Amino acid sequence: MEVLTGLMHGFGVALQPLNLLWCFVGVVLGTVIGIMPGLGPPATIAMLLPLTFLMNPASAMIMLAGIYYGAKYGGSTTSILLNVPGESASVATCIDGYQMAKKGRAGAALGIAAIASFVAGTVGVVGLMLIAPPLARMSLAFSSPEYFALMALGLAMVVLLAGRSMVKALLATLVGLWLAGIGTDLFSQTSRFTFGQMELLSGIDFVVVAIGVFAVGEVLANMEQRQETPMIEVPKGLRNLLPTLQDLKDSRFAFVNGSVIGFLIGVLPGAGSTIASFISYGVEKAVSRHPEKFGHGAVEGVAAPEGANNSETGGALVPMLTLGIPGSGTTAVLLAALVLWGFKPGPLFISENPAMFWGLVASMYIGNVMLLILNLPLVPLFAQVLRAPVYVLYPLILGISVVGVFSTSGSLFDVWLLAGCGLLGYLMRKLDFPSAPLILGLVLGGAMERALRQSLMMSDGHLSILVSRPVSAVMLSLALLILLVPLFNKFNTWRLKALDS
Amino acid sequence: MKKSLLCMALLAASTATFAQGFTPTRPIEVVVHTGPGGGSDLLARAVALMMEKEKLLPVRMQVANKTGGGGAVAAAYLAEKKGETHTIGLFTGVWLTNPLTSAEAKVSLKDLTPVARLVLEPALIAVKADAPYKTLADFVGAAKQKPGELKQSGGSITSRDNVVRQQLQKAGGARWQFISFPGGGERIAALLGGHVNMMVIEPAEAGEHIRAGNMRVLAQVADARLPAFPNVPTLREAGFNVTPVPQVRGVVAPPGIPRDNVAYWEGVFRKLTQTESWKKFLADNQFEDGYQNAAELTKFYEEFSSQMRAILQEAGVKTVR
Numbered sequence A: 001m002e003v004l005t006g007l008m009h010g011f012g013v014a015l016q017p018l019n020l021l022w023c024f025v026g027v028v029l030g031t032v033i034g035i036m037p038g039l040g041p042p043a044t045i046a047m048l049l050p051l052t053f054l055m056n057p058a059s060a061m062i063m064l065a066g067i068y069y070g071a072k073y074g075g076s077t078t079s080i081l082l083n084v085p086g087e088s089a090s091v092a093t094c095i096d097g098y099q100m101a102k103k104g105r106a107g108a109a110l111g112i113a114a115i116a117s118f119v120a121g122t123v124g125v126v127g128l129m130l131i132a133p134p135l136a137r138m139s140l141a142f143s144s145p146e147y148f149a150l151m152a153l154g155l156a157m158v159v160l161l162a163g164r165s166m167v168k169a170l171l172a173t174l175v176g177l178w179l180a181g182i183g184t185d186l187f188s189q190t191s192r193f194t195f196g197q198m199e200l201l202s203g204i205d206f207v208v209v210a211i212g213v214f215a216v217g218e219v220l221a222n223m224e225q226r227q228e229t230p231m232i233e234v235p236k237g238l239r240n241l242l243p244t245l246q247d248l249k250d251s252r253f254a255f256v257n258g259s260v261i262g263f264l265i266g267v268l269p270g271a272g273s274t275i276a277s278f279i280s281y282g283v284e285k286a287v288s289r290h291p292e293k294f295g296h297g298a299v300e301g302v303a304a305p306e307g308a309n310n311s312e313t314g315g316a317l318v319p320m321l322t323l324g325i326p327g328s329g330t331t332a333v334l335l336a337a338l339v340l341w342g343f344k345p346g347p348l349f350i351s352e353n354p355a356m357f358w359g360l361v362a363s364m365y366i367g368n369v370m371l372l373i374l375n376l377p378l379v380p381l382f383a384q385v386l387r388a389p390v391y392v393l394y395p396l397i398l399g400i401s402v403v404g405v406f407s408t409s410g411s412l413f414d415v416w417l418l419a420g421c422g423l424l425g426y427l428m429r430k431l432d433f434p435s436a437p438l439i440l441g442l443v444l445g446g447a448m449e450r451a452l453r454q455s456l457m458m459s460d461g462h463l464s465i466l467v468s469r470p471v472s473a474v475m476l477s478l479a480l481l482i483l484l485v486p487l488f489n490k491f492n493t494w495r496l497k498a499l500d501s
Numbered sequence B: 001m002k003k004s005l006l007c008m009a010l011l012a013a014s015t016a017t018f019a020q021g022f023t024p025t026r027p028i029e030v031v032v033h034t035g036p037g038g039g040s041d042l043l044a045r046a047v048a049l050m051m052e053k054e055k056l057l058p059v060r061m062q063v064a065n066k067t068g069g070g071g072a073v074a075a076a077y078l079a080e081k082k083g084e085t086h087t088i089g090l091f092t093g094v095w096l097t098n099p100l101t102s103a104e105a106k107v108s109l110k111d112l113t114p115v116a117r118l119v120l121e122p123a124l125i126a127v128k129a130d131a132p133y134k135t136l137a138d139f140v141g142a143a144k145q146k147p148g149e150l151k152q153s154g155g156s157i158t159s160r161d162n163v164v165r166q167q168l169q170k171a172g173g174a175r176w177q178f179i180s181f182p183g184g185g186e187r188i189a190a191l192l193g194g195h196v197n198m199m200v201i202e203p204a205e206a207g208e209h210i211r212a213g214n215m216r217v218l219a220q221v222a223d224a225r226l227p228a229f230p231n232v233p234t235l236r237e238a239g240f241n242v243t244p245v246p247q248v249r250g251v252v253a254p255p256g257i258p259r260d261n262v263a264y265w266e267g268v269f270r271k272l273t274q275t276e277s278w279k280k281f282l283a284d285n286q287f288e289d290g291y292q293n294a295a296e297l298t299k300f301y302e303e304f305s306s307q308m309r310a311i312l313q314e315a316g317v318k319t320v321r
Helices: A002-014 A016-035 A041-052 A057-082 A090-104 A106-140 A143-157 A168-179 A204-223 A244-250 A250-268 A274-289 A299-324 A329-340 A354-387 A392-410 A412-430 A434-458 A470-500 B004-018 B039-053 B070-078 B094-101 B136-145 B160-172 B184-192 B203-211 B261-273 B275-286 B294-314
Strands: B028-031 B061-067 B087-092 B114-122 B123-128 B151-154 B177-180 B197-199 B215-221 B249-255 B290-295
Touching: A002 A354, A002 B294, A016 A041, A016 A057, A016 A274, A016 A354, A041 A329, A041 B039, A057 A090, A057 A299, A057 A329, A057 A392, A057 B028, A090 A106, A090 A204, A090 A274, A090 A299, A090 A434, A106 A244, A106 A250, A106 A299, A106 A354, A106 B184, A143 A274, A143 A434, A168 A204, A168 A434, A204 A392, A204 A412, A204 A434, A244 A250, A250 A274, A250 A299, A250 B070, A274 A434, A299 A329, A299 B184, A299 B249, A329 B039, A354 B151, A392 A412, A392 B039, A392 B087, A392 B123, A392 B151, A434 B177, B004 B039, B028 B039, B039 B061, B039 B087, B039 B249, B039 B261, B039 B275, B070 B094, B070 B114, B087 B094, B087 B184, B094 B294, B114 B261, B114 B294, B123 B136, B123 B203, B136 B160, B151 B160, B151 B184, B160 B177, B160 B197, B160 B294, B184 B197, B184 B203, B184 B261, B197 B203, B197 B215, B203 B215, B249 B261, B249 B290, B261 B290, B275 B290, B290 B294
Parallel strands: B028 B061, B028 B087, B151 B177, B151 B197
Antiparallel strands: B087 B249, B114 B249, B114 B290, B123 B197, B123 B215
C-alpha cells in the first residue's frame, strides 16, 4: 500500500509537463552519447552539472538519470553494427551482435537489444521500488571472499566462450589476466609491467583493448582478402529489419536472466554493468539448448547482456539512494550532484525526500517507454549503415575507434595502444585464438586479484575463508562444475567410443 | 569618435593596473588528474562556477581531465606546457606522494610553479555503531591485545588512511590489518557490513551514517575540532601524540611563466578564498580553509614530502626519491 501511494505521488511529480520534457531530454541525450564511443555517461553528467543549478533538483535528477539509463540503450548500436563497443557495458553484446549483423540480421539484433533493454530496465526499476532497503542491507553481507567467488564464476565462463580449442582459450585468458595486472599495485604501491611508461601507471583501459581486438582486428583481417569482400547484406522491407516472433520466443529466458542477474550484480558496490553483462551472457549460454550457436549470431546472446546492463542501472541506484554508497562511476557523479544541490544522500535520504525518490522511480518507468518508442524506429535507419561499401565502412570503423579512444582519455598513448591491440586482434584471428576470453580475463582480473588479496588479509592468510562462507562456497562450487562439465563430456564420448570398439 | 577612443584607452589602462600587466584573453584550461566526478574534477567545476558568479575572471574556465598514473599524467602535461599563461592545474597531496614511490612519475609539484594552497580536508576515525569501542583508546587497546586481528578499510598504502594507521600504531604500540579498497563506497560498505572494524572517513561522507545510527566517530584527524563535531576529540585530545598529515588541495601553474602571470593567479585565488561563495563551499563540504600563498606553499612541499617519506619508509613502503 505504501508503495502504491508513493508511486502515485511519484507519477504526480514525473508527469508534470516540465519533468516529462527533462526526462525526454535526458533519454535522448543518453541515447546519443551511448551510440558514440568515448564520451560516457559520467563525463556527460559532470559536464552538465553547472546547468542543473538553474533547475529544480527533482527535474535535474530525472534528466541526469535519463542520461544514465539512456546511454545503455544506445551503447549496443555500434557494438552490433561495427563491432565497436560504445561503452564498456556493451562489449559482451559485440560477440553475437556483430555476427548477427554479418548475417544480415543487424535489424533483428538492434531490435532485440532495444526490447531486452526495455524489459530489463523496467524490471530494474520495479526492484528498486519494491526491495531497495532490505536488498541494500543484504548486499553489505557480500564481502571480498564473495566477490572473489563471483569473479571466479565469471572466469569459469571461459570454458563457454572458448572456440574450437580449449588450450587456445585458456592462453588468451591468461594474456587477459596479465594485461589486468599492468599498472600500480594498490596494496604495495609498486609498479608492475609498466616498462618505465608513466601512462601505464594506472593500468590499461579495457575499452581500448576491446575496441582494438574486436573492431580494428576485424577490419585488418578483412582488408587482407584480395578479392572484393562481399558486402554485408541488408534485407529489404521493414518487416525483415525487426526481430521475428521466433526471436522473441528464443529470448524469453534471456530477458529474465538478464533482468535478474543485472539487477543483483548492480546492487553490489564492487561489481559493475560490464561484469553483469558478461555473467548473464555466460549463464545464457550455459543453460541454452543449442550452445553451439553462441558466437555465431545467437539472438539470446544479444538479449541477455543488453538486458543485464540495463537492469544494472536500477540495481546500482539501490546502494546509492538507500545507503549513500556509489557502486559505479556514474552513480558517484549522481551522488556528487545530490550533494551539490544541498541534499544529504545516506540512509535517511528516501524517507526524508520521498518526492525526489518516487519522482525518480516514476520517471524511470516513463523514460524506459520513451526509449523503446525512440529506439525501435531508429533500428531500420541504423541498419542502413551497413549498406555502405567496404571502402566507406572500414575507414568509418577505424575512424570511430580512434576518435572514441582518444575522446575517453585525451591521450595519444591510448591511440597507439589501440593500434597495438588491433594488431593483436588480427594475429589472434589468423591463429584462431578466440578474443572473448582475453577480454573476460582483462575485465575480471583486477577485481579478482584484489578480492583474493583482501580476503587473505582478512583471514590472516588462511585460504579457508573462501569456502567457509556459504555464499562464496556455493559460487565456487558452481564455477568448479562449469569447469568440469566439458571434461566429463569428453570422458563420456571416449568411454562410448571405447565401448563401441 | 574621439570620445570612444578615449574611453577605450581609459578602459585599457584600468584593466592593466587591476591585472598587474596580465589579463587572460581566452578560456583558462584547468588540468585535473581525476575523471569526471572525481574529487579534483568536482573542485575544479565548483571553482569555475564561483569565479563566474563572483566575476573574478574575464574569461571562462574549462576543465581538462588528464587521468592516469595517480596524478603523474596531469603533472607531466603541465610540465610540458612550459611558459603557457592560460593553463593552471589543481593538485592534491598525491602529486607529492606519488613521485616518492613511483619511478615513472618524474614530474613533482616542485617542477611546477606554485600558486596557492586552497583546502585542507579533515578526517574522522569511525567504527560501526554496534562496535564495543567507545573511544580511540578502546580500539587501540583492543588491537594491542590481539595483534593483527582487527582490520581497517582504506585506500592505497600511501593514502592518508594508512598514514594515520601507521602513526597510531606507533603511538599506541599496537598493530592491526590495513585492507585496501579502490573505491570509497567499498570501504564504507566493508565497515557497515562488519567485515572490517574501523576506517578513516571524510566528515561529509560520515555525517549521514552517524545521523542514521549506523556509525560512531571516535576521533578527528585534525589540529582543532571541526564545527560540525564539537564533541569528538582530536587525536591529541584522545591521548595520541601524533601530528596529523594534512590532506591538501591547491593550484599550480606550468613552469617558466612570466612573473606578472604568477602574480595574477595569486591575486585571483586570494580573492576567491575571501568570497562568501567560497566560505559556503567549504562549509557545505566540511573542508577547512587551507589558504597559503606561493612562498608558503613551496615551504609546505618540503615539510610534507619529508614527513611522508619518513612515514612510508617506516611502514615498509619502498621509496624511490
